[in-house]
Amino acid sequence: MKKIVFTDLDGTLLDLKSYSYARSREAVEFLQNREIPLVFCSSKARAEQLAYQEALGVHHPFIVENGSAIYIPKGYFKQPIPFNTYHINQFEVIVVGEPVETIREAIANLRENLRLSFLCYCDLPAEEVSMYLGMDLNSARRAMQREFSESILQGSLSQRFFMELDKVGFRSIPGSRFQTIVSKQAHKGRAIELLLKLYEQEWGEVWSYGIGDHVNDYEMFKAVNEPALVQRPNGEWAVLEEPCARLINAIGPEGFSQAVYAMVGPQHRQAV
Ligand SMILES: [Mg+2]
Structure with missing residues (x-):
């Protein structure tokens, strides 16, 4: 059975x-050498994910902005895609969430109506975003190229804000660093299920793995066959709604590598 790793x-x-991948690079190569697709599934935008794909030589579909859209390289699947798609550059795109313009408009309305003061990516120059995220300027520029979400970087939010946000069809995802607003339709698990359908259409039954570090990966964990949770920088595991994932005894990229070797590796051990 073909295997697929979501991360x-x-x-x-x-x-x-x-943002270093020094400690995960070998495990990525391990998967590449065995032709096991590695599918990024993250809050990051297309431009950011493409930069990491390029650096790691990964050329598989990827899920952007917390399950808001799936980018599939043209010709990746031989079978036609049975969902609505649009084309952009070399990709076919399946949209699960809502366009960023709609989200920014809703956030701006709420900020004004509720008299709140906070700042989003779109309110700040790239120099400031880069300082805030601890990224170089080019990485910050890529992070700002949002298509389906907006992040609130600083300022105050009230309970009322979240209630009103829900009423107009959006939700807030607390990330490692800040709140990200997406459509209520956007869902890492739903995006994974759609993509798995395409892999199954192509290859028949498949076996899926999912590796994450945060409560916001719970949706991914529920959508795959074998979920794995790596440790946070303090050496602890995120507390999930339901303990559904295998606990990996290592932090971040080190944990990613251990998860790959422990779950996908055994059958290939002699080849390591
Ligand atoms: Mg994470």
Whole structure:
């Protein structure tokens, strides 16, 4: 049976603070050498994920902005895609969430009506976002190229804000660093299920793994056959709604590698 590995990026494949993949690179190559697809499934935007794909030589579909859309390289699947798609550059895109313009408009309305003061990506220059995220300027520019979500970086939010947000069809995802607003339709698990249908259409039955570090990976864990939770930088595991994932005894990218070798590896051990 063909295998597919889904992974979160920040705090899993990438170090939470430095965004380094030095400690996960070999495990990525391990999967590449065995032609096991590695599918990124993260809050990061397309431009950011493409930069990491390029650096790691990964060329598989990927899920952006907390399950808001699936990007599939053209020609990746031989069978036609039985969902609505649009084309952009070399990709076919399945949209699960809502466009960023709609989200920004809703946030701006609430900020004004509830007299709140907070700042989003779109309110700040790239220089400031880069300082805030601890990223270089080019990485910050990529992070700002949102298509289906908006992050609130600083300022005060009230309980009322979240209630009103819910009424107009959006939800807030508390991330490792800040709140990200997406459509209520956007869902990592739903996006994974759609993509798994395409893999099954192509290959027949498949076996899926999911690796993450945070409560916001719970949706991914519920959608795969074998979920794995890596440790946070303090050496603890995120407390999930329901303890459904295998606990990996290592932090971030180190944990990603251990999860790959422990779950996907045994059958290939002699080849390591
Ligand atoms: Mg994470």
